[in-house]
Amino acid sequence: MAGAFITFEGIDGSGKSTQLRMLASTLRLAGYEVVTTREPGGTPLGKQLRLALLDAQAEVDPLAELLLYAADRAQHVRTLLTPALETSHIVLSDRYADATVAYQGAGRGFTPELIASVVELATGGLKPDLTLFFEVSVAEGLMRTRKREDSERGKDRLDAEDIEFYARVRVLDASGSIEETHASVVSIVMPFLEERGLKRHALARESSPTAPQPPPSSAH
Numbered sequence: 001m002a003g004a005f006i007t008f009e010g011i012d013g014s015g016k017s018t019q020l021r022m023l024a025s026t027l028r029l030a031g032y033e034v035v036t037t038r039e040p041g042g043t044p045l046g047k048q049l050r051l052a053l054l055d056a057q058a059e060v061d062p063l064a065e066l067l068l069y070a071a072d073r074a075q076h077v078r079t080l081l082t083p084a085l086e087t088s089h090i091v092l093s094d095r096y097a098d099a100t101v102a103y104q105g106a107g108r109g110f111t112p113e114l115i116a117s118v119v120e121l122a123t124g125g126l127k128p129d130l131t132l133f134f135e136v137s138v139a140e141g142l143m144r145t146r147k148r149e150d151s152e153r154g155k156d157r158l159d160a161e162d163i164e165f166y167a168r169v170r171v172l173d174a175s176g177s178i179e180e181t182h183a184s185v186v187s188i189v190m191p192f193l194e195e196r197g198l199k200r201h202a203l204a205r206e207s208s209p210t211a212p213q214p215p216p217s218s219a220h
């Protein structure tokens with residue numbers, strides 16, 4: 001497809017949302033057309049599914065949960081991601097299918113084959129061109145969010161057998177400051193986009209002298 005699909009993965013508090021917003025503004029300054037989105041909840045239907053999925057009161061059966069994520073993803077791929085990529089946008093998604101492999105696969109005990117077929121069905125085979133995996137210790141992630149204790153976090157490890165995953169995934173050390181991590185992100189993404197020859201607006205600044213300020217913290 002004509003655009004570029006970049007996904008952000010990592011445990012809660014690893015800095016995905018912060019870095020996504022900063023990268024979007026850096027890329028826009030550089031003249032790229034950027035669409036930002038997330039999973040779950042990137043579409044109107046997805047927002048409702050997200051509310052249902054994140055409702056702490058509800059007891060969600062693991063299979064129902066897997067299929068709700070798949071429904072969110074199918075709607076996202078068909079109504080937002082594919083049209084944006086076909087029209088040459090750079091799409092930045094806060095989580096995508098790798099999160100399902102980690103949480104519903106390793107976390108909930110479904111077989112890799114079942115996860116792979118549900119992901120394939122939902123995505124129609126749409127894969128990221130680049131995945132940024134933000135690595136921080138679980139303790140650091142928890143300290144940052146201070147939202148919840150969750151013994152599942154230690155299981156958020158990706159399947160070492162997925163060779164394709166390692167070919168497109170860049171693992172970043174996200175334990176430093178917001179600005180340091182942003183610099184790492186930019187050093188990976190800019191050469192990647194230039195290599196792909198994506199269009200930029202003619203009026204764009206060639207380089208931005210100052211890095212964008214980190215946005216006010218509002219984790220989601």
Ligand SMILES: Nc1ncnc2c1ncn2[C@@H]1O[C@H](COP(=O)(O)OP(=O)(O)OP(=O)(O)O)[C@@H](O)[C@H]1O
Nearest residue numbers: 012013014015016017018144176177178217219220
């Ligand atoms: N490098 C950093 N150093 C210190 N604090 C950070 C860093 N990056 C992000 N934060 C802060 O940590 C909190 C969590 O960051 P952020 O919301 O970006 O994480 P996330 O990966 O999107 O988490 P979640 O999976 O829960 O959505 C925010 O308050 C953010 O401002």
Ligand SMILES: [Mg+2]
Nearest residue numbers: 016017219220
């Ligand atoms: Mg977030």
